[in-house]
Amino acid sequence: MSEKVGQHLLAQREAILDRLQSLLRLPSVSTDPAYAAGMAAAREFLMERLRALGLQDVQLLEGGGQPAIYASWTGAPGRPTIIVYGHYDVQPPDPLELWLSPPFEPAIRDGRLYARGASDVKGSTLIAVETVGAFLAVEGGCPVNVKFFLEGEEEVGSPSLPAIIEKYRDLLTADAMLSADGGRGSTTTPTVSIGCRGITALQFSLRTAAKDAHSGRVGGAVRNALHEMAKLIASMHDEQGRILVEGFLDGALDVTQDIRAESAALPFDEAAWYAALGAAPFGDPDYSVRERTTVRPTVEVNGMWGGYTGAGGKTVLPCEAHAKLTMRLVPGQDPAAAQAAVRRHLEARCPAGVALEFHYRPGGTRAFTLGPQHPLLLAAERVTEWVHGQRPVRVRAGGTVPITTLFQESLGIDSLMFGLAMPDEDAHAPNEFFRLSSLEEGLRSWPLLLTELGQLSPADFPKRG
């Protein structure tokens, strides 16, 4: 009976808010060793809370870096087993001088809780933890079996995550994953997240001569590495930004009428969006801006450099140039194949006498999508409609959430992002905040969602891999 659980949670709202503020006071910055004590304190805080709430097998999962926190409650035989994902690490607080109140001293102003990590993602993580605890306190059990997996390296690219998953594979068997990270796509319209783009990366260098030369002495008779780099990069898109890399789109999702309708369902003010970025409208005119940024792939140069870049001038004819690329992928694209297509494109256009060298990690992350009838999705839609009195819009994210693909590929399970954060809450920036209204919505939504999932049997969840 999630109703009693929800009432219990809402009655405890102030205590939970106090607890969240305590957690936010612990500076758990994963990227900087100077914050090791803050990381340890956040781990202890959460493990202590999980134990106090009656979770079992509370332990650290070690993978060589910051450990993940594990805790389980498996007292619902025959019911689905759900991994509940969150992370206890946060981004660095710099630049400190732009914060209106100190980043690790939570402050409430105008219904918003300001602190580093409030939105990303201690708020939503604690909502998930408290929800499971409330079921145990009120009902003596949870509608589903729960395995908490609270990562400590999300903000640094999850370097140990594959090793942790590999090492604790048996512990992590489950029917699905619910993530407290990621989720809401709009501040005004209720949404459910049905997927995100994948990613693959490529770095390359090109060389036109054994060493830099004097532009007066050889200029006109030796290839300039920067000119060659410019020609290669320019060859990858047409004037309207369409990708010209042969084979790159192989297998890519067709943007059907259904997908168009789905994409158009979220109210989106293109003019306001461009105005906020200070940019002019751009991109493949066959697709809307929402489509371009979610269901169409990209090839982007993230960095490009060569020659003399200091103050003043230097009459050098550079022999080396470098570029870093990332490609966002849509469902159906294979990261290795997409990467190989870009490489082939560059190799085919590289003139004789110019040496190309590629530096890349093989593969990448496939796009992730929940099927339109996936039980996680249908349950999330029902719950969101109850809570908001309005049917949510299905949205895809343009970015990449590697954990969704990693859990799918490693553990064979699908994920639903059901975090409460909103896209305007300055995650990763000064004055990060979390809406107090979101705390309340989370304490209403999560019990409902666990209850809905408890109506299902493990066989209802598609298994992959």
Added chain:
Amino acid sequence: MSEKVGQHLLAQREAILDRLQSLLRLPSVSTDPAYAAGMAAAREFLMERLRALGLQDVQLLEGGGQPAIYASWTGAPGRPTIIVYGHYDVQPPDPLELWLSPPFEPAIRDGRLYARGASDVKGSTLIAVETVGAFLAVEGGCPVNVKFFLEGEEEVGSPSLPAIIEKYRDLLTADAMLSADGGRGSTTTPTVSIGCRGITALQFSLRTAAKDAHSGRVGGAVRNALHEMAKLIASMHDEQGRILVEGFLDGALDVTQDIRAESAALPFDEAAWYAALGAAPFGDPDYSVRERTTVRPTVEVNGMWGGYTGAGGKTVLPCEAHAKLTMRLVPGQDPAAAQAAVRRHLEARCPAGVALEFHYRPGGTRAFTLGPQHPLLLAAERVTEWVHGQRPVRVRAGGTVPITTLFQESLGIDSLMFGLAMPDEDAHAPNEFFRLSSLEEGLRSWPLLLTELGQLSPADFPKRG
């Protein structure tokens, strides 16, 4: 009677070599304030030597930076007045660890004098000084009036030179300039220098949005500054390196049959040249490599950068990109017009919504050429033929020697580069050296050249401006 003067100089060869080594021990690095004492010591050494040789009016010409050294002998009324140019500053010696003997401890190995500044240009400067001194000692006078102008900022781009020339304009009246810097175009074939390319520079930035954005969130719908930069740079040349900038070539020298023949007269092994650079053959197939690098203009990107260039990756969609360009100019091209043509080309191809910003100093340096019947040139050819027993080849340099143009435009006089350095002597690099045979050739050539010029009257020299 230059013969007696030449004999006197050759008899004193060892003393002059000792004196050159003393000068080379003085670390006169103009770019680094830590070498201020070395600069002052080199100035004192040369001023003392000029006084000892009987030059008059020895003084420093101040222009705000490192002063130039001036000294004159004007005891030949009715004869031409020649400014003798050299410089006493040198390049920094770094990287020190690559020197086989310390850069400021001259060492002789295999007929070569190794030291920073030996080739560029203390060796040739001292030859000029000693030659004039020998005339005064042996003959009691010089065949021409001489005004030494020994610069102290040549290696840092001569920032004070225009101010010095402007301030001491009356002191610097002359019929021609003879430079101890620059000159020999080959280690095997005698050459005389008849000109060099000019230069103009341009730096620009482009902006596609108000700030960098997340490549997942906006990728596909916002212009990437690096893609735009690549398209602009790629638009300036065709696949064979021909310049596509409309108006850039306006006024440029026609490469006539005469110029072709002149360029072809210097033996030049294209395959060996490319092999030494570690580069593949490239450039406008309508011209030889020598022509491409001397009588055809260039547009070169010296540096280009934007986005994330550190280790690893960053999924940024960069809003800013930057490029530094220099253009080598041939006779007939106006630097300001060439610069404006490049700017117009970029502006015309810059899409709406992309902001271009240019940073440049107006103007630049025109190409310099001595007319085919110029008395400086004819005299240098006669002298070189006597010394080498072989008629020299007329060569143009691909680089730029701003002083030639500056003296022409400011003082209305033409210049001849008559230095003894050879192009393989690692000027600006570790283990710079000067051939002892060049010292001897210089001590034979310079007296002959001054004697030849003494046969002329001031009216024989064309005046400009």
